[in-house]
Amino acid sequence: MPLPRLWRPLGAVLLIVLPCVAAAAPAAKGTSPATGSSLPARKPGLWEVTLAAHAAQGPGSAMQPEVTVRQCTSTAVEPVMLLALLPAQENCSRTHVTRRTGQGGGHEIAMTCSTHQSPVQGRMELWGDLQSVYGGTFSVRFPQAPQNNVGPVRFQGRWLGRCGAGQRAGDMLLPNGITVNVADDAARVQGHAH
Secondary structure, eight states, rough: OOOOOOOOOOHHHHHHHHHHHHHEEEEEEEHHHSSOOOOOOOOEEEEEEEEBBBBEEEOOOOOBEEEEEEEOOOTTHHHHHHHHTSSSSSEEEEEEEEEEEEOHHHEEEEEEEETTEEEEEEEEEEOOOOOEEEEEEEEEEOOTTGOOEEEEEEEEEEESSSSOOOTTTTEEEEESEEEEEEHHHHHHHHHTTT
């Protein structure tokens, strides 16, 4: 059974963010530790993250425009915020982090998750200092519905400074002007899982 298309203009970011919080919530609470080293963390504060234009790999998939979001993060919510870019994840059972050595360094993060009771494999590569600037790619694979595969999608982030007045850790400002709190959503999803 094909998975619903998650890549619709304007609403795409909301559909990306909300399923992801279920995936990130266990990592944030420490109940699903990485089997490699721990998740890398960006400097606390306000980050601007831009995802490059992209499309799912299936025939007829529409190209999605470049999207920029702003994330207010802290040490406590960073495991949720860092992974909030990856689409179509729920119920992540394994996260493996590998720190790359040598030229460029960085991290590779591999996740095994499910959405709509179908397996999903996510992969993220990060490079940069995570203090002022970083970049990377993510890919998502749906073994039972390969037409929905996405990636690699390039993204880049830059630190803007302290979070603004009235912003809370976990807030993500979407391109349509709506602010969602990814950490609050993760806590709600985690609460419904019990």
